[in-house]
Amino acid sequence: MDHSVTLITGTRKGIGLHLAEHYLARGHRVIGCSRQPADLRHDRYRHFEVDVADEAGVKNLFAAVRKDYGRLDNLINNAGIASMNHSLLTPVETVRRVMDTNLTGAFLFAREAAKLMQKGKYGRIVNFTTVAVALNLEGEAAYVASKAAVEALTRVMARELATFGITVNAVGPVPIETDLIRAVPKDKIANLVARQAIKRLGTLPDVANVVDFFLQPDSGFVSGQVIYLGGV
Amino acid sequence: MTDELVQMISAATRELATEQGIEVPQSLDANTRLFGEGGLLDSMALVSLVIAVEQALEDKYSVAVALADEKALSQRSSPYRSIGTLAAYAAQELAARKAG
Numbered sequence: 001m002d003h004s005v006t007l008i009t010g011t012r013k014g015i016g017l018h019l020a021e022h023y024l025a026r027g028h029r030v031i032g033c034s035r036q037p038a039d040l041r042h043d044r045y046r047h048f049e050v051d052v053a054d055e056a057g058v059k060n061l062f063a064a065v066r067k068d069y070g071r072l073d074n075l076i077n078n079a080g081i082a083s084m085n086h087s088l089l090t091p092v093e094t095v096r097r098v099m100d101t102n103l104t105g106a107f108l109f110a111r112e113a114a115k116l117m118q119k120g121k122y123g124r125i126v127n128f129t130t131v132a133v134a135l136n137l138e139g140e141a142a143y144v145a146s147k148a149a150v151e152a153l154t155r156v157m158a159r160e161l162a163t164f165g166i167t168v169n170a171v172g173p174v175p176i177e178t179d180l181i182r183a184v185p186k187d188k189i190a191n192l193v194a195r196q197a198i199k200r201l202g203t204l205p206d207v208a209n210v211v212d213f214f215l216q217p218d219s220g221f222v223s224g225q226v227i228y229l230g231g232v
Numbered sequence: 233m234t235d236e237l238v239q240m241i242s243a244a245t246r247e248l249a250t251e252q253g254i255e256v257p258q259s260l261d262a263n264t265r266l267f268g269e270g271g272l273l274d275s276m277a278l279v280s281l282v283i284a285v286e287q288a289l290e291d292k293y294s295v296a297v298a299l300a301d302e303k304a305l306s307q308r309s310s311p312y313r314s315i316g317t318l319a320a321y322a323a324q325e326l327a328a329r330k331a332g
Contacts, residue, residue: 059296115286115287
């Protein structure tokens, strides 16, 4: 069994919940978080209620991780929110909220995780982007901009953290049956799928497979990369 | 307070030096140069030391103190110059956190 310590953000539902269960099944000690309480119960799972963009809350979470686990091997920066809005109809408050959760949240977790990882000269950080960045998808300007920023963060931090044995990569899923896309009209999703090389919705195991690859100890020479699903 | 911090930073420096194979003098004190001319650490080792000291402060005083924010980087004389200057800066930040 693999006893790695793996922190996953946004584990209450969707991809985050699936990844938490996936790595628990592999023997990892999993730390999860979300703004609200989670249903997941497991003797190797610990949940924190925290807003990923709240610096003090995030620092408290990491202080507890340092105290109770003494190390961190993997960070999966999954927490994210979307906003499906034409730019002309997007309130600035929405832009701030999307940026706070998707960019500031990913940044805070990566920064604090790297502080823990650097001591052991080993770490894996996986961020979440979206194929919508590569496709310049219309109707999601704020969301796409926030994820483009996450990709830039991925590449720069990959360089900054290489010396500490920490890799930083990103996975860009296509639409997957989760809450994030449930609110999106069916024809919008069909249009998006039509722009993929492989024309189907993604599945949770499709995402876990790419994350597995980034987390493998053998992937130590892979950093600063973005892998999109669906052949985008 | 500052004496206590000098000891804490000296211990963190010694631990880091052992981990990273950096040569340091037998005794470390407030005058030991950390960074810059005649300093023991390169920039990456300094990053590791600052993190270690921040964590040690958090463990001991239960407050999150940032020793590498814009304020620290814009000080007229660098807080990273010696163990003594870093201890003085940490003491100042600790006091500010407690007062705030």
